[in-house]
Amino acid sequence: MHENSVIRHAGITLRALPGMARFALRCAPADAPRASQALGLDLPLAALTASAGAGRAALWLGPDEWLILAEDGAAETLPPAMEDAFAATPFSLVEVSGRQLAYGLSGPGAEEVLAEGCPLDLSDAAFGPGTCTRTLFGKVEMVLWRPGPEPAWHIEVWRSFAPHLHAHLREALLDL
Amino acid sequence: MSAPFRTHQGGRPDRARTLRFTFDGRTYDGHPGDTLASALLAHGVHLTGRSFKYHRPRGILSAGPEEPNALVELDAGPGRREPNSRATMVPLRDGLLARSQNRWPSLAWDAGALTGAAAALLPAGFYYKTFMGPGRAWEKLYEPLIRRMAGLGRAPAEADPDRYAQRYAHCDVLVVGAGPAGLAAALAAARGGARVILCDEQMEMGGSLLSQPGTRIAGLPGWEWLEVALAELRALKVRLLPRTTAFSYGLQNMVSLAELPERAEGPRERLWMVRAARVVLATGAIERPLPFSGNDRPGVMLADAARVYALRYGVLAGHRAAVLAAHDSGYEAAFALQAAGMEIAAILDPRAAPPADLLAEATGRGIRVLAGQGVARSLGGRRVTGLISTGGERIGCDLLLMAGGWTPSVHLFSQARGALRWDAARDAYLPDTAPEAVLCAGACQGSYGLGACLAEGHAAGGGHGAAPGAQPGREPSGMPTAQAVAGAAKAPMAFVDFQNDVQAKDIALAVREGFRSIEHVKRYTTNGMATDQGKTSNMVGLAIAAATLGQEIPAVGLTRYRHPVTPTGFGGLAGRHRGDLFEPIRRAPLHGWAEAEGALFEPVAQWRRARAFPRAGEDLHAAVLRECRAVRQAAGIFDASTLGKIEVVGPDAAEFLERLYVNPWKKLAPGRCRYGIMLREDGFVTDDGVVGRMAADRFHVTTTTGGAARVLHMMEDYLQTEFPELRVWLTSTTEQWAVIALQGPKARTILEPFVEGLDISAASFPHMSVAACRVMGIPARLFRVSFTGELGFEVNVAPDQAPALWRALMRAGAPHGLTPYGTEAMHVLRAEKGYIIVSQETDGTVTPDDAGLSWAVGKAKRDFVGKRSLARPEMRRRDRPQLVGLLPRGTVPQEGAQILASPGARMAEGHVTSAYWSPALDRPIALGLLAGGRERMGQTVYATVMGGAPIAMEVTDPVFLDKAGERVNA
Known part of the structure; x- marks a missing residue:
């Protein structure tokens, strides 16, 4: 499928990212340490921030909501680890590995491509390294995450919206 | 080719390079830096169009965005025809092809001009008065006629081949207008470290500086200072957007800009949606025309426009000009034009005592001033040849200039919900306070001197210290417009709104007929309702209304400025969302398989679902019958992933x-x-x-x-x-699971070998069971459910794995007659069982009881969403529309057909919600909502047929097949 091909233009690269394990984690913020223990990663508690390390990332999407991204094997190992960590404490862990796909957009000025459809301020001052949010690109909802200081963006989108999002990003990139 | 009206030197256009363009079939030349208007004027072409209502010849009135007359059609090939382009705003380019509008057979000889002779029959509000009858004459005769006569260009018929981009942007300061005030504001803000965007609708930044080559700023010649300023802005990373019109000011400083990028291969337009912490408006001011008979004749022009053409473009709009100067700026224009080589026939100043310094300078320059006199009427045909003064003197000229004072461009400030205040001294509405973080600078708040513009811009940009210095200009004055328009209401063909052909007498007539609010006068006369939103006409119209009412202008009020302030293309507003990107089209994981099988698809919400899988030689109906039979007799496989x-x-x-x-x-x-x-x-x-x-x-x-x-x-x-x-x-989890439904008596036989870790026999996995298991080794959630009335399973697996499982099931099921079926067969199968589809059997007014689903309601429950409403008396009426089965005689009625108690009844008692040919019953069946339907079993009712005899139907139970449910529990 064309949306999986790598597109390079004006020093910016748009590529489909390989498959990964994903979970929607919900729990009371006070119980976050239990999840951190199971994840081996501090669950971020500050709004719109992500933490990452050791092949895993946790993206804060709401006061009691995180998107967990992990290398492939975690689909089997993470649910029992969470069950153990939470024991009788209520939480919700729902696998969404197949629900969404990911794209990477990187290179100097990549935020200009995103500005074609994303109404947020993506400057360093407003959207620094480690920032993540659920937002829009044109007519499609996405989760946007800037993992580090370099101009590289991680985009999560529901599977059936991915071709539209990719085609829109591609047009915006080629017109830059 | 020589351009006879081009000056020998001066101006911004690059005379070393020549561009060729065509207007109405004739080829002309011009230079980079010209607009279409300046290039036409260089060749002495004033006549550029015919007016909207009277088809009067019209020329170029202005040199800027306010142009109401010179609207032309640009033709850049199929799908790229653009009507209503203002010639004053079209940058000249090589090969430009332009045509005049609203004329037939030609611009010079226009049949529609006959309406001008019949003008007495077309007064204000003539739409409401003249075209009243008889009968259907409006839609048959008048409207088509008016539409043909009163055109404003033709929209292209072909698809638009261009791309349109959109861009969100955020900044600390957005500066609108790159004249001296805007430049000073942008410089001050950027030097302070702010993120700045500076936009200007002209092709070149500089605003009024571009037509003031002689001025000095900060010790530099004006044009040199402009270069230095722009270079500094670039160095400070200010985003400079020339050819970009700010056309709409939204809430919380969201300002929309329409950019027409220069590069030919990129998008044709880019819509900027800018969120600015602060907005500086430096939008300038627009000169007012003056109403007198024949003030619309080609060659009658705004005085400052003629000055701009001379000094910015090096084009003299005529050889011999007369200037009607109700404002001091008319003198400045006259002096500048004379210096550029134009003969000034006379200045007519309606003021009895013009300012002494101006009189002295005019005298010194040998220019005659007729104080206390105006223009009674212009002379000439398709070009002005002279005028008759109010004193009765005949003066020959080929250019008649109007200086009626200035109207600050407060449109965007007004859209920012800014309040306006009337300033009697400046004879204008000026910005007052606004709830948004917006500041004004320069002429848009009535400050006309260069020094004041620079100082205000510098301050609005947050600048400290001294602003770029310029000599303070003299404070100009003029005759109040309410005075200057006196007498115009009696003059024939004295135009106020040139684009909508509204005369001064139309406004006076509207007032006499009882319209008091300026909003009503505007609508009745259409003054200010053309595409230019009355940029040149609002204040003149207001002055006439005030004078007729005997009131002051502020007592009459002011009309609002709509979005967009300046017309913008639909393309930019639509952006990428056209063609394939119009809306997201969602395709489920098994879509590719269905497509390869030649399935027909239908849209369901944003999804595309396989409607049927016709085989060679089959039509939709035949395919659906075959698919239904396969499910009832063997097994069907169905993609339910979109649930x-x-x-x-x-x-x-x-x-x-x-x-x-x-x-x-x-x-x-x-x-x-x-x-x-x-x-x-x-x-x-x-x-x-x-x-x-x-x-x-x-x-x-x-x-x-x-x-x-x-x-x-x-x-x-x-x-x-x-x-x-x-x-x-x-x-x-909609997209986490792909869903494969297997339905039919052979479903278990086909599925059973694939299932691990679960016994799916009837005894241990009865109807309405669910379990996690593996299917073909894939983690799955297996449901035993049915939407067909047959033994059925729904296998939920990861979307990546679904195509392989589907193909394996197809292979294994082939010997059993496993058949893929689409949504159409699904609809028929469920209707045979009386299963409803929400939004087909329901329409937002159907209760569970209406739909025959009372059994599902937990009667013992204390509460649930909607429970209290179900207790209302209206919800318990026995004659509410209730779901029934219908057995039509003969043919399948139309879904949506009304149900009548007798063939001739006038009152519908319900409607048909679903209707199909049932392969299982081998007859038409239908479901419907019928008043008190459950008590009408066995009765005959009738479905309406458009233009035909109603279809008789027997009322019956909605379950047509297997009422005992033996098949589903098999």
């Missing part, structure tokens, strides 16, 4: 569903499913679907395809606002 799915998890999950659905959930055992019905607060069915209990604290909820997002939002809404105490969380 909405929500994972409801938490210790209070059952309690939450108890409150959201009409059904009881607490006693549903893990491993079991239930058909759930969801109401809105008003008691009407909004969604339905099977809910499976995976564990004590985990439910797998399904919704309709179209209702998925709505149901999740509704659940979240109730959870967060009504039931925040419940410990339960919702996650959309």
Whole structure:
């Protein structure tokens, strides 16, 4: 499928990212340490921030909501680890590995491509390294995450919206 | 080719390079830096169009965005024809092809001009007066005629081949207008470290500086300072957007800009949506024309426009000009034009005592001034040849200039919900206060001197210290417009709104006929309602209305400025969302397989679903019959992936569903499913679907395809606002699971070998069971459910794995007659069983009881969403529309047909909701909502047929097949 091909233009690269394990984690913020223990990663508690390390990332999407991204094997190992960590404490862990796909957009000025459809301020001052949010690109909802200081963006989108999002990003990139 | 009206030197255009362009079939030349208007004027071409209503010859009035007359059609090839382009704003380019509009057969000889002779029959409000009858004459005769005569260009008929971009941008300071005030503001803000965007609608930045080559700023010649300033702005990373019109000011400083990029291969337009912490408006001012007879004749022009053409473009708009100067700026224009080589025939100043310094300078320059005199009428045909003064003197000229004072461009400030105040001294409305973070600078707030513009811009940009210095100019004055328009109401063909052909007498007539509010006068006369939004006409019209009413201008009020302030293309507004990107089209994981099989697809919400799988030689009907028979006799396979799915998890999950659905959930055992019905607060069915209990604290909820997002939002809404105490969380899993449905008597036989870790026999996995297991080694959630009335299973697997499983099932099922079926067969199969489809059998006014679903309602439940509404007397009436089966005689009625009690009845008693040819019954069947239907079994009713005899139908139970449910429980 064309949306999986790598597109390079004006020093910016748009590529489909390989498959990964994903979970929607919900729990009371006070119980976050239990999840951190199971994840081996501090669950971020500050709004719109992500933490990452050791092949895993946790993206804060709401006061009691995180998107967990992990290398492939975690689909089997993470649910029992969470069950153990939470024991009788209520939480919700729902696998969404197949629900969404990911794209990477990187290179100097990549935020200009995103500005074609994303109404947020993506400057360093407003959207620094480690920032993540659920937002829009044109007519499609996405989760946007800037993992580090370099101009590289991680985009999560529901599977059936991915071709539209990719085609829109591609047009915006080629017109830059 | 020589351009006879081009000066020998000076101006911005690059005379070393020549561009060729065509207007109305004739080829001309010009230079980079010209507009279409300046290049035409260089060749002495003033006549550029015919007016809207009277088809009067019209020329170029202005040199800027306010142009009401010189609207031309640009033709850049198929799909790129652009009507209503202002010649004053079109940058000249090589090969430009332009045509005049609203004329036939030619611009010089226009048949429509006859309406000018009949002008007496077309007064203000003539639409409402003249075209009253008889009968259908309006739609048959008048409207087509008016539409043909009163055109404003032609829209292209071909598809637009261009691309349109959009861009969000954020900044600390957005400066609108790159004249001296805007430049000073941008410099001050950028030097202070702010993120700055500076936009200007002209092709070149500089605003009024471009037509003031002689001025000095900060010790530099004006044009040199402009270069230095722009270079500094670039160095400070200011985003400079020339050819970019700010056309709309939205809430919280969201300003929309339309950019026409220069590069030919990129997008044709780019819409900028700028969120600015602060906005500086430096939008300048527009000169007012003056109403007198024949003030619309080609060659009659705004005085400052003629000055701009001479000094910015090096083009003299005529050889010999007369200037009607009700404002001092008319003198400045006259002096500048004379210096540029034009003869000034006379200055007519309606003021009895013009300022002494101006009189002295005119005298010194040998220019005659007729004080206390105006213009009675212009002379000439398609070009002005002279004028008659109000004193009766005949003066010959080929250019007649109007200086009626200045109107600050407050449009965007007004859209920012800014209040305007009347300033009698400046004879204008000026910006007052605004709730947005917006500041004005320069001529748009009535400051006309260069020094003042620079100082105000510097301050608005947050600048410290001294502003770039310029000599203070003299404070100009003029005759108030309310005085200057006196007498115009009696003059024939004295135009106020050139684009809509509104005369001064039309406004006076509207007032005499009783219109007092300026908003009513505007609509009755159409003054200011053309595409230019009255940029040159509003204040003159207001002055005439005030004078006629005998009131001051502020007492009459001011009309509002609509979005967009300046017309902009639809392309930029649509952006990328056209063609393939118009809307997201969602395709489920098995779409590719269905496409390869030659399936027909139908849109369901944003999804595309396989409607049927016709084989060679089959039409849709034949395919559907075959697919239905296969399901009833053997087995069918169906892609149900688009069904909405929500994972409801938490210790209070059952309690939450108890409150959201009409059904009881607490006693549903893990491993079991239930058909759930969801109401809105008003008691009407909004969604339905099977809910499976995976564990004590985990439910797998399904919704309709179209209702998925709505149901999740509704659940979240109730959870967060009504039931925040419940410990339960919702996650959309619609796209986490692909769903393969196997339905039919052979379904178990085909599926059983694939299933690991689960006994799916009738005894241990009965109808309405659910379990996690593996299917072909793939982790799955297996439901035993049916929407066909047959033994059925739905296999939920990861979307990546679904195509392989589907193909394996197809192979294994082939010997058993396994047949793929689409949504159309699904509709027929479920109708044979009387299963409703929400939004087909329901329309937002159907209760569970209306739909025959009372059995599903948990009667013992204390409460659920919609319960109180169901107790209303209206909801318990026995004659409510109720779901019934209908057995039509002969043919299949139309879905949506009204149901009548007798063939000639005038009152409908319900409607047909679904109607099909049933292969199982080998006859037409239908479902419908019929008043008191359940008590009318056996009666004959009639379905209306458009233009035909009603179809008789017998009222029957909605379950047509297997009432005992033996097949589904097999």
